[in-house]
Amino acid sequence: MKKFKYLVVALFAILMSCDGDDIDIPESVLPTNLMVTSINVGDGTVNFTASATNANYYHFDFGDGSSALNNEGVASKTYDMIGDNTYTVKVTAGSSQGKTTSETIDITVSVAFTDPVTVGFLTNEDSKTWFLAASQPGHLGLGPAREGIDGDWWYPKWFSASAFEKCGTEDSDCLCDDELTFSVDANGSISYTLDNKGQTYFNVGHKAVVGGAEDIDFCYDFDTSGVKSVVLSEVAGNVPEDQTTGIQMNFSDDGFMGYYVGSSTYEILFISDTELYVRTYDTENADLAWYHKFTSAAVVDGGDEESLETIYTNLVWSDEFDVDGAPDAANWTYDLGAGGWGNGEAQEYTNKADNVIVEDGVLKITARGSGAVGGAVHYYDDVTLVASGGETSSIEDFEGDAPVFTDFGGVSTAVIDNPDASGLNTSGTVGESTKNSGAEVWGGSFFDITTPLDLATYSSMEIKTWSPATGAVVRLKIENQANADEFFEVDASTSVAEAWETLTFDLSTAPAFNYDRVVLFFDFGVSPSGDAAYTSARIKSENLFEFTYGRVEIRAKLPSAGGTWPALWALGANFDEVGWPATGEIDIMEHVGNNNNTISSALHYPGNSGGNAIVGTTSVETAISEFHNYTVEWTPDSIKFVVDGELVHNSLVNNATTPFNSDFFLIMNVAMGGTLGGAIDSEFTEDTMEVDYVRVYQ
Incomplete structure (x- = not known):
């Protein structure tokens, strides 16, 4: 260690004894006059220029965690955070001797949300016209807003699937004439034009806009001329990912998509080359969401507006x-x-x-x-829950509004006048189950109930039945509408022919599911024969x-x-x-x-x-x-x-x-x-x- 120290001292002495004119000792130079400019060129891109005296390099800290280093003092940065955002940019100029000086500037960058796939579908990469899908279910739908009363997702209640639900009546047919054209320019900006043939379909809650007197939705003369701009943005709120694209359209100047509910923002639920499905929210009633379905093909109803020009003649x-x-x-x-x-x-x-x-x-x-009636006919009535102590709860007695039956496997079900008002059952109307000749062995029907079965209180179900023969197997199946894997089945057999009797079905061992569907199979396991x-x-x-x-x-x-x-x-x-x-x-x-x-x-x-x-x-x-x-x-x-x-x-x-x-x-x-x-x-x-x-x- 000591030898090394003496060597350094000796070298220093030799250097100091040399002529100063022969040695160029560099001075420590500090960059000065640092100037930084920025130019926002759009689409989130900002160009920076820096210059300083005695600077050999420039370091750019763009304020979002990214940086750049070069000798020219020129840098370009594209920011991708959606919306209007301010960044503090620090530029450092440095000399070759390690001296530095810095300047900071604040820049505000506007980045519009965009999605090339959506833009392509919406505009067909140039210009595309959409029409109300009046022939499809859900062409105009109504449902609660994004969050249900308990935070659950609510689905819309659809209007009729018929084209004539809105297109066949004078008060609403103007909705079906609308042509909605989206176009995109070379810069990716979307414009929109609504051609509504001079009439707009107004929601009754917004009739004041046109001085309307009708207390129903109605078509009014309303000018929608002019081109609107459309900006895409991300959807905020409690929206399930599988129910939306996560993208919404924001129209300028109060633009709207045919049906006037005061809104200019439409969430895209689904989009393809042929279909566009959107949701918007009523500005007069924040609890209401309106659903529109559009198609890229014009629907012509009435049979007298356009002749087919076929391409097939052979x-x-x-x-x-x-x-x-x-x-x-x-x-x-x-x-x-x-x-x-x-x-x-x-x-x-x-x-x-x-x-x-x-x-x-x-x-x-x-x-x-x-x-003659083909197959086998059974009648049933008074579907009732029974507790172990004898307490009862009626599920269906067929005396009021008939339930909605869903038949399957060759069975047909209806509510009819009691064909045998004697013995155990003198009620006026009953259920009729017809298992047609050749029907499936598992043929049956079901009806849904609004209140799930209370099996904590009641342990069995009784059903009055009328069968043409003894020994007919009647299967009861209770189901959870929301989950087909949650069900319970139990059989009973008829003991009398051509007379009413009460069959009892034991539900005491049924799993604790939410049962809100009653399914019945008469003559289970048998396919009737005959005419x-x-x-x-x-x-x-x-x-x-x-x-x-x-x-x-x-x-x-x-x-x-x-x-x-x-x-x-x-x-x-x-x-x-x-x-x-x-x-x-x-x-x-x-x-x-x-x-x-x-x-x-x-x-x-x-x-x-x-x-x-x-x-x-x-x-x-x-x-x-x-x-x-x-x-x-x-x-x-x-x-x-x-x-x-x-x-x-x-x-x-x-x-x-x-x-x-x-x-x-x-x-x-x-x-x-x-x-x-x-x-x-x-x-x-x-x-x-x-x-x-x-x-x-x-």
Whole structure:
């Protein structure tokens, strides 16, 4: 250690003895005159310039945890925090000898929320026009605001799925004419124009805006001209992630989307190339949320506004039904049997000439009533909870408003006058359960109750029943509507025939679930045989003619009797592989005798099936007395429904995400009753759908 110290001293002495003119000793220089400027160029980007005397480098601390270092004194920073935010930026200038000086400046940066996917869907990357999806359930809906009274999520109550709920009455039809156009410029700014043809549909709570006198929602002359700007932002509040995109649209200058509730902010619940679904909040009533569903395809109702310009003119398949007898076996096969086909229908399908035949140049599908009740009929009444001490609580006695029954497996249920008001049961009305011939062994029905069963107080359930035979198994199943895995089942058997008795079902061992559904199976495990109450036919081209894309034209005259439900439709050929609704369903024409001369068409596919299908309706005044042409034009880009050459329902912009891009087969049938057919006329004997021809063009 000492030797090292002496060496340093010696070197220092040598250096000091040299001529000072031969050695350039650098001075310690401090950068001076530091100046910092900033330019906000938009979209969150700020350009910085720094200069100082004697500076060799510049360090930028951007105030958000990020920094940059360079020799030029120039830096660019893009901030990404949404909204208006202020940052303290520190710039340090340094010399090569380590001397530094610093300056700070405060900058305010505005960053608009954006989402390229949403912008692309909304504007189709340029300009796009949207229309009210008046043919779809939920096209205009009402529900409580974001948080329920206990913080629970509340769902909207939908208005009718019918296009004519809002489009067919004078006080609201102006809503269905609106065209909403969104455009985006090169800078990503969104503009919006509402063309409402001079009239606006006003919520009654906002009638003062136009000096309205009506105490209902009404169409008023109201000018909405002018272009509005639209800014996207994140949604704040108690919104479940799976119920929203997390994005809302904010319109300038009081812009709105067709229905006037005073709001200019719309939360996007769902958006795609073809559908836009939004929610907004009423400025006069903060507890109300309004729901709008839009489509990118214009819906034309009425049948007289636009003619179909087909792209398909080459006839590739047809049946002209010009040979009498059974339908051509090269073109058609049959669905046979009963069981309701998933819709609670009452008919049994056959291939008998009484139900399906070609004669006089037309195909005739005839639904017939046998004149007698088919299958097995049971009656029941006074569904009652019973406590161990004898205390009772009535669940349903069928004397007031009838419950809403849901039938399955070939069973039909109704409330009727008591057919045997004697013995144990002299009440006026009872439940009737008809298990049709050929029904599934598990066929039954259920009704829901508003107050869950109190099984802490009551340990059993009694039901008065009337059976045509002894030894019939009656199964009671209680369920939780919200969780199908929570249920309890117990059986009892009838001990008398053609008389009322009381069956008791032990519920003492039922798990402690929230039971608010009562399901009953009469003749459980048995499929009744014998003549069905109603017979009909369903023919199909499955495995004989299947096709992708084309124009299908069917000329038909329809039955009119109450309860008839004729249909001309197509089903995905991969039905046996993927099931329904994944396979897709195209309903070219449906009609019900309980609403004669109103024609509907529909599309069923995942997310839009059953009661949520895309549906369009139109009036055809002579549908039951004359032949009309029912057509679907199915292309890779769209599906359009047509009656007599006139477009009545432009329902879908087709794309790769739908199941409508592979083979389908044709089906024609007449069902009886069920979820759409409704009540069957008690005097029904028979009625026929006549089909003149079926033609497919590609």
